Every structure is written in C-alpha cells, then in structure tokens.
Amino acid sequence: MDDKDIISMYFSRDENAIAETQSKYGAYIKRVAFNVLGNEEDVLECENDTYFALWNNIPPENPANFGGYASAVARNTALKKYRDNSASVRNGKKIPFDEIEELIPDEKTLSDGLSRAELAEIMKGFLDTLQENERNVFLRRYWFCDSIKDVAKAFDFTEGRVKMMLMRTRNKLTKYLKKDGIIL
Amino acid sequence: MNKNDFRIKEALTDVQPEYVESAAKAEKKSKGYTFHLNAWEKGLVAACLVIVLTVGILTMPGVIKSVLAGEPTPKPIDIDNDYAEPHIKYYSTGDHMVNYYGKLGYEWYISHEHPELDGYPEIITPDVFGEIDNLRNAVFSYNMNDYTFVAEDGTKYHVNIAYHAWSAFQLDNNDKTIDWHDKATDALIKMIKDFFDYDTKKPEVIEYDPSLFSEDLNYCYKDSAVTFVTADGDLMYSYVNGKLSCIWFYACDTLYEIYINFDENYDATGTSEWIQSLEGWLSDLASIETAPKAAAKFRQIAEDSWQIRYDYIHSLPEWEEDYIALRKPRDWYKKSEE
Numbered sequence: 208m209d210d211k212d213i214i215s216m217y218f219s220r221d222e223n224a225i226a227e228t229q230s231k232y233g234a235y236i237k238r239v240a241f242n243v244l245g246n247e248e249d250v251l252e253c254e255n256d257t258y259f260a261l262w263n264n265i266p267p268e269n270p271a272n273f274g275g276y277a278s279a280v281a282r283n284t285a286l287k288k289y290r291d292n293s294a295s296v297r298n299g300k301k302i303p304f305d306e307i308e309e310l311i312p313d314e315k316t317l318s319d320g321l322s323r324a325e326l327a328e329i330m331k332g333f334l335d336t337l338q339e340n341e342r343n344v345f346l347r348r349y350w351f352c353d354s355i356k357d358v359a360k361a362f363d364f365t366e367g368r369v370k371m372m373l374m375r376t377r378n379k380l381t382k383y384l385k386k387d388g389i390i391l
Numbered sequence: 392m393n394k395n396d397f398r399i400k401e402a403l404t405d406v407q408p409e410y411v412e413s414a415a416k417a418e419k420k421s422k423g424y425t426f427h428l429n430a431w432e433k434g435l436v437a438a439c440l441v442i443v444l445t446v447g448i449l450t451m452p453g454v455i456k457s458v459l460a461g462e463p464t465p466k467p468i469d470i471d472n473d474y475a476e477p478h479i480k481y482y483s484t485g486d487h488m489v490n491y492y493g494k495l496g497y498e499w500y501i502s503h504e505h506p507e508l509d510g511y512p513e514i515i516t517p518d519v520f521g522e523i524d525n526l527r528n529a530v531f532s533y534n535m536n537d538y539t540f541v542a543e544d545g546t547k548y549h550v551n552i553a554y555h556a557w558s559a560f561q562l563d564n565n566d567k568t569i570d571w572h573d574k575a576t577d578a579l580i581k582m583i584k585d586f587f588d589y590d591t592k593k594p595e596v597i598e599y600d601p602s603l604f605s606e607d608l609n610y611c612y613k614d615s616a617v618t619f620v621t622a623d624g625d626l627m628y629s630y631v632n633g634k635l636s637c638i639w640f641y642a643c644d645t646l647y648e649i650y651i652n653f654d655e656n657y658d659a660t661g662t663s664e665w666i667q668s669l670e671g672w673l674s675d676l677a678s679i680e681t682a683p684k685a686a687a688k689f690r691q692i693a694e695d696s697w698q699i700r701y702d703y704i705h706s707l708p709e710w711e712e713d714y715i716a717l718r719k720p721r722d723w724y725k726k727s728e729e
C-alpha cells in the first residue's frame with residue numbers, strides 16, 4: 208500500500224493503519240530497534256510502542272516521508288528504552304549501542320546549553336558536508352547501529368575500508384564541532 | 392558511553408529523513424574500483440582473456456544446440472552490475488510484475504501485482520528484503536510460500552514459489568490460476584515427499600530450545616510454539632501460530648532451511664488439504680537420509696522449483712518482447728563450488 212494511503216488511514220482513525228504499517232515497515236522498525244537494544248523482548252515492546260506513538264502523532268503530524276518518519280520514531284523509542292535499560296543494566300545483557308565506538312572523544316566537552324533540537328540542526332549541517340557514500344556509511348553505523356561487518360557487506364567494502372571511512376568521518380565531525388565552538 | 396557522545400547520537404535521530412532513507416536503501420551501489428596495471432599484469436590479463444575465450448569457444452556447441460532446439464537461452468548476468476539495483480519488469484497487461492533483487496541471496500523473488508488493491512505495484516524494497524533476517528520477517532508479513540536455502544559455502548538463497556502468484560492470478564484468469572497453483576503445489580509436495588525418508592519412527596517432541604539455533608533464528612522464531620527434533624537431532628521443524636511454517640535440517644554440517652509459509656486467513660480451495668497432507672507426512676517422518684544424498688536431493692528441490700517458474704514465465708505471451716533473465720539454481724551452486 209502506498210504511504211499516502213496509510214497516512215490517510217491514520218487521519219481517518221482507521222485502526223488498520225497500524226496493521227498496514229506493520230506489514231510494510233514492521234521488519235524495518237524491528238531492525239532499528241534490535242540494533243539499538245539487542246534483545247527480543249525489548250524489541251517487541253519497542254515495536255508496539257512505535258505503533259502507538261505513530262497512532263498518537265498522526266495527526267497532527269503528516270510526514271512527507273513516512274518510512275523515514277516511522278524509523279525515526281522507532282529509533283527514539285528504542286533509545287528511550289536503552290536509557291531505561293542503562294540506568295539499571297538488567298540481567299547483564301549486552302547493550303549493542305554501548306558497543307558502537309564514540310562519535311566524539313571522551314575528553315571533549317560538549318556545550319551543556321545546547322538542546323537536542325539544536326544539536327540535531329548541527330548534525331544536519333554536518334551531514335550536508337559529506338559525500339553520499341560517506342554519509343550513507345556513517346548513518347548505517349551510527350543511525351542504524353549496523354555492525355561494521357554488516358555495513359561492509361551492504362556496500363561491498365572490506366571491513367577495514369569501512370573502519371577507515373568511519374574514522375575519517377568522525378575526525379571530520381570533531382573538526383566541524385570544534386570549528387563552530389560546539390566542543391571545546 | 393560518555394554522556395556527550397550519547398547526546399550527539401541521540402540528536403542524530405532527528406536528521407534529514409531523506410538521508411536516513413537513502414542510507415537504508417544504499418546497497419552495493421558504490422562498488423567502484425580503479426585498476427592500475429603494469430606491463431606484466433596486463434600480460435596476465437591478456438592470457439586470462441585467451442583462456443576465457445578458448446573455454447567459451449569450446450562450450451559453444453551446447454549453447455548452439457539449445458538455440459537450435461528453440462529453448463530460450465538466458466542472457467548472461469553480470470551480478471555486480473546488472474543486479475546492483477532492483478530489476479522491475481512490468482508486463483504489458485499491467486496486471487502483474489516480476490522483480491528480481493540484486494546479488495545472490497535476494498534474487499528469484501517474484502511478486503505479482505494486485506491491481507484491484509490500489510493500482511500500484513507493491514514494491515518490496517531491498518532495505519526490507521536486503522538482509523536475510525529481515526527477509527524472514529518480511530516473508531511472514533507478505534504471506535508467501537517461500538524457500539530459503541543455504542549453499543555449501545554458507546550463501547543463502549531465497550526462492551518464492553506460489554501463493555502470492557496464485558492469489559494474483561486468480562483475479563485475472565481462473566484457469567491459469569488453477570494450473571499454476573496445482574503445478575506448484577504438486578511439485579512442492581512431491582519435492583518434500585521425495586526428500587524425506589519417512590518410514591521410521593516418529594520425531595521426538597521437545598520443548599523449544601533456543602540453544603539449538605543461532606541468535607538470529609531465535610529472534611525470528613521466538614513465537615514458535617513447538618519444535619520437533621528427530622531422535623538423532625538431524626531434523627527440526629517448527630510451528631508458528633499452530634501452522635507448520637518451516638523445516639530446518641542439517642546436512643553436511645550446513646543448516647538448510649525450507650520455509651513454507653501459510654496465511655492463517657487463507658481459505659483457498661485446496662490449501663487446507665495440502666497443509667493436512669503435508670503435516671500428515673511430516674508427522675510420520677523420523678529420520679533423514681544420509682547427508683550427501685540429502686544434499687543432492689535438496690539441490691533437486693531447488694532445480695525443480697526453478698523449472699516450474701521457468702516454464703510458467705516462458706508460457707506468458709509477453710515473454711518474447713519482455714525478456715527476463717533467469718538462471719538455474721545449479722548455476723549458483725557452480726558458482727559457489729568454484
């Protein structure tokens with residue numbers, strides 16, 4: 208079903224919208240959640256929360272890119288859960304998000320006064336400076352939290368090449384943030 | 392993770408959705424290498440070309456023979472280039488489409504359009520089908536009847552065979568639908584029946600044991616209610632929501648899988664009988680044949696399923712004008728064996 212039709216169903220409060228979303232983007236949502244959370248129970252919960260959030264947000268939201276919007280909602284939901292889990296690391300489960308190398312070095316200080324929205328604008332500006340390839344690899348690693356191996360497979364690169372690309376992009380990010388005085 | 396780093400990663404969620412979408416879909420687009428050859432390397436390449444040409448000439452009679460016999464000869468496929476993007480073919484009737492997805496493991500996916508639904512092809516994008524784990528989920532979502540199988544080198548292949556096509560064709564032409572459905576069903580039953588040796592004792596029923604499966608299988612099949620394992624541990628099959636959904640078995644130390652997906656709401660004539668007979672056979676099932684023989688039969692399954700679709704697609708009137716490249720599964724195995 209076309210995304211526009213699914214959104215229309217949300218607007219007319221037709222509960223089939225959720226089933227259609229699940230049918231079209233369920234696997235996608237699970238993947239985003241699983242890469243952040245790494246365990247099945249949380250993924251299921253996160254998936255349900257995502258549908259609930261979509262139901263509550265649309266309307267008034269009317270996303271132009273429903274797939275991107277749904278996955279962003281899933282990521283937000285997963286990150287919230289990740290925070291909850293991190294507060295009390297449960298059952299010694301590994302948390303994949305923790306395993307992803309840092310975007311900015313630990314010793315750097317990020318201005319406390321910046322809101323998430325402001326940081327997002329900064330990151331948007333940074334992404335605009337990247338070449339398509341670089342940006343895609345960067346987002347696969349840090350947005351989707353795909354493993355290095357998966358990223359390499361997806362782009363038909365060697366893992367070494369992916370690591371190198373990511374390291375260069377991280378360095379660029381550090382410079383970019385430094386230049387604007389975002390990090391000290 | 393330090394707090395600052397988390398803030399940046401969190402804020403990343405809100406970046407341009409079009410970039411996120413593009414990253415999700417970006418698959419193997421970027422393969423671009425530049426070769427700089429010195430003199431001796433050029434010589435080596437030239438020598439290889441001579442060998443390839445010689446082999447080509449030697450094998451030509453087989454090709455000529457098939458052309459003379461009037462058999463369509465699949466055009467060669469350049470996996471890296473031809474299949475870097477989804478191939479979507481629309482038939483002139485506009486009522487269905489066939490699409491193939493790039494790279495081994497994702498191709499052979501055949502989908503048929505439901506014009507009555509929204510008049511627009513249901514395009515299943517590579518980011519949904521692009522990963523084998525997600526592919527499993529997607530297969531469930533779309534209620535298809537699929538095989539996924541794994542070659543000796545661990546490469547996974549996916550074949551879709553019947554139901555989606557069945558439901559689509561029923562709308563267009565009942566006769567054709569029934570033919571297609573029966574052929575596919577009969578063939579699949581035969582394949583499965585032939586594959587297993589079901590003369591011996593019944594399988595042992597055990598509780599679902601996550602340790603038997605890799606993490607991703609557990610993830611995908613966490614809803615499986617029961618898993619059966621033969622007494623010698625060679626064969627497993629699983630029920631999802633009470634329906635037989637897949638068969639797993641080991642042969643030659645490789646995990647092979649056959650997926651048989653049923654739509655719970657599917658109420659087409661013949662389907663329930665098929666499920667019953669299949670379940671009946673499987674309930675009598677006990678042991679698997681010796682591993683090498685099993686592997687050989689499994690290849691046959693793949694080839695038979697290919698033949699059905701090959702014959703069917705060639706029977707379409709649009710075949711001549713809208714050529715679709717097909718390869719036999721054995722070519723894949725050849726590739727993996729090489």
